[in-house]
Amino acid sequence: MSWASGGCRSLFTVTELVVEQIGAPMGAKVLGLDIRDVDDTTFSQLEAMFLRYHVLVFPQQDLTPEDHKSFARRWGELMPFPYGGLSEHPEIIVLQNRGKVQDVNQHWHSDMTYETCPPKLTMLYCLEAPDLGGETAFANQHLAFTELSEGLKTTLAEISALHTAEDLAALYGADPQTAPRAEHPVIRSHDQTGNEALYVCGAFTRRFANWTRSESGPLLKFLFEHSTRPEFQVRHQWSPGDLVLWDNRSVLHFAVHDHGEKQRLIHRLQVLGPAPV
Numbered sequence: 480m481s482w483a484s485g486g487c488r489s490l491f492t493v494t495e496l497v498v499e500q501i502g503a504p505m506g507a508k509v510l511g512l513d514i515r516d517v518d519d520t521t522f523s524q525l526e527a528m529f530l531r532y533h534v535l536v537f538p539q540q541d542l543t544p545e546d547h548k549s550f551a552r553r554w555g556e557l558m559p560f561p562y563g564g565l566s567e568h569p570e571i572i573v574l575q576n577r578g579k580v581q582d583v584n585q586h587w588h589s590d591m592t593y594e595t596c597p598p599k600l601t602m603l604y605c606l607e608a609p610d611l612g613g614e615t616a617f618a619n620q621h622l623a624f625t626e627l628s629e630g631l632k633t634t635l636a637e638i639s640a641l642h643t644a645e646d647l648a649a650l651y652g653a654d655p656q657t658a659p660r661a662e663h664p665v666i667r668s669h670d671q672t673g674n675e676a677l678y679v680c681g682a683f684t685r686r687f688a689n690w691t692r693s694e695s696g697p698l699l700k701f702l703f704e705h706s707t708r709p710e711f712q713v714r715h716q717w718s719p720g721d722l723v724l725w726d727n728r729s730v731l732h733f734a735v736h737d738h739g740e741k742q743r744l745i746h747r748l749q750v751l752g753p754a755p756v
Contacts, residue, residue: 504711505730538720547746551570561591599751612739615715615717618711639664642685667728670728680731
């Protein structure tokens with residue numbers, strides 16, 4: 480590995496890969512790589528980078544839905560979204576600007592935590608993007624865990640939380656009573672690295688197991704605010720052709736809707752992960 484100056488961000492090479500670190504909390508941009516042509520050696524390097532940086536950006540891709548799915552399958556089994564996808568590609572859902580009021584992603588979350596086995600990663604491919612705005616923000620939950628007091632870490636290690644898709648189901652016109660629900664530990668150990676992360680989110684976490692909602696509320700409010708502190712965050716400004724993947728075991732994300740009526744069109748899919756432990 481060699482290092483070179485890249486303005487206020489570091490550029491480095493990993494064998495043939497040229498990589499730009501996005502920010503101090505996490506994230507790396509892989510430059511000049513066509514993800515349709517990745518051999519096993521390069522893919523092993525990408526896997527190691529993913530575990531280190533949690534968010535990877537691949538600019539200037541030219542992908543069909545089949546290309547998108549093919550690269551995602553390198554990482555594991557594709558996981559469909561419970562509320563529909565493209566008719567010919569049911570694993571892919573379309574994220575587009577339906578107006579700020581109808582935007583369902585304006586909250587901090589890890590994808591699909593209401594499932595018993597949530598996705599380990601999400602992969603977005605950008606087709607259209609505004610010149611300014613429409614960023615996606617990410618927050619590093621390993622850092623969020625590290626910055627908790629030892630006393631609170633000990634307390635949270637004994638607690639699980641209930642996650643539900645009730646609100647999401649209502650937005651999609653489905654019956655909230657039949658929405659998926661799951662219970663997960665509040666402190667999650669990463670199944671590949673063993674690193675611990677805070678694992679709650681305002682979008683889907685409703686209460687602690689064996690606690691009432693009123694009892695859970697104050698501590699959850701603190702954790703939601705703590706988990707997204709500015710020093711844990713980076714943002715990605717989208718351009719057409721960007722492919723971005725992030726680790727749902729390590730990261731929360733938030734789709735920022737500050738671009739008015741300008742189009743932001745993205746294809747999303749996710750890869751199945753293990754049950755959190």
